[in-house]
Amino acid sequence: MSGVTFEQLLDQYFINRVVRPATELSYRKVVRTFQTFSKALPGKVDYSLVLEWRRYILVTRKREACTWNNKVAHMRALFNFGIRTRLLTQEENPFNKAVVRVGKKKKKTLSTAQIKAIYIVMEQYNERERLLAQSNVINVRANACYPAWFWLAVLDTLSYTGMRQNQLLHVRLCDVNLEERWIDVVSEGSKNHREFRIPITSVLYPRLKMVLERSFAAGAEPDEQLFNVNRFDLKRKVRSEYENGSTEMGIYPIRAFFRRISRECRFAVSPHRFRHTIATNLMKSPDRNIQAVKRLLGHSSLRSTLEYIDEDIDSLRDILEQELVR
Structure with missing residues (x-):
């Protein structure tokens, strides 16, 4: 054939x-x-x-x-x-031996100063929206960072859980337990099809609580998507239903948000950079945190987790100073 x-x-x-x-x-x-x-x-x-x-x-x-x-x-x-299945007549796969060697690159992380800069920008958006609401002025201008309180909750969730983008999109309202302070990460959103549970920290709790309360107030059902910006923006909701036949949030609003915040901060920001950052920071003490990081990231093996051990430049400098002096 x-x-x-x-x-x-x-x-x-x-x-x-x-x-x-x-x-x-x-x-x-x-x-x-x-x-x-x-x-x-x-x-x-x-x-x-x-x-x-x-x-x-x-x-x-x-x-x-x-x-x-x-x-x-x-x-x-x-x-x-x-x-x-003999749909093709080739005897050998033409894509065999076509891969190229990939050099091992340093994990793309965010510094403390960069994370601070991201939150400063978003807090400015949040304050601007608060003042507009007090003045009864409707902000009709399209903006990927609107509503700011919602995207701040997304940032907090990425910062303090290390979730992948796809995992974030698959979290339902019923997957969050504020009383016992945990989130169930379902298999549908996981790269390795594993389901696991991650804790809700005290820093993450307030904004996660806000998203839940406002979602239920907007008429959301427990089995619906938690992080859905369309629920709080009628224009986005209509556009999503017209283009995708669904009011659920897909990857494009997230990509638009991170493009906008990257442009304003003048450095690359992405969901995966938050994942790499939390893992790399915890793995600065691998003897104490390796199992915790493995569980947090939902890895199947320690080999994946060990890739997050990065050289601590300050510790390396201290060792060199001591040895050179000696």
């Missing part, structure tokens, strides 16, 4: 596999990227074409090696399925 199209191959792949909607979206996005580069049908893709695509991605588009390897993983799985 050398004439099979990518769309047909994808449809058969997802019929035979149960995957998350986000995973299916990811596969389709990678395939669209390839189709932008080449109009070749799957049955006509060979190793030389894959290498041309690799050069285009890494050299022309200047993408990171890990980005390319992610594309290879998706395409290799798709072609393995096609070859095994």
Whole structure:
């Protein structure tokens, strides 16, 4: 069946596999990227074409090696399925041996000064909105940081739990227990499909309580999404329902918020940087905190957690000073 199209191959792949909607979206996005580069049908893709695509991605588009390897993983799985089910005529997967070596980079974290700068910007937005509310003035100008109290709660949750973006989006109102002070992270949002429980700290508690109270006041049900900005912004709610057929919050409002805050702070801010930051800070004392970090991040193995051991430059300087003096 050398004439099979990518769309047909994808449809058969997802019929035979149960995957998350986000995973299916990811596969389709990678395939669209390839189709932008080449109009070749799957049955006509060979190793030389894959290498041309690799050069285009890494050299022309200047993408990171890990980005390319992610594309290879998706395409290799798709072609393995096609070859095994004889939808494709190739004897060998053209994406085999196409990965490139990825250098180990320093984890992207936020310094104390950077976190302080983020909160200063958001508190300014919060104060501005409070004054507008007191003046009975409706802020009609679209802003990714509106409402500020909601995004401050998002920031606090990321700062004090280390949640992934997808985990945050899957937290329901019923997953939060303020009395016993814990949040259930459900398997649907976890990368390794594990469900686990994380504590609510005293610093996180007030804003989390505010989101819960205002959500219930807005008519939310216990099994609905907790962090849903559409619930507090009618324009966003209408747009989301029109574009996605759902009033749930997806990844785009989060991306828009972090783009805006990054632009205003003049350094990169993202959900994963908060995750790396809390893990790296706790792992400065790995002998005491390694099991706690493993549990907090929901890792399956200690190997993943150990990657967060980072050199403490101040401690390293002290050691050098002592040794040089000696």
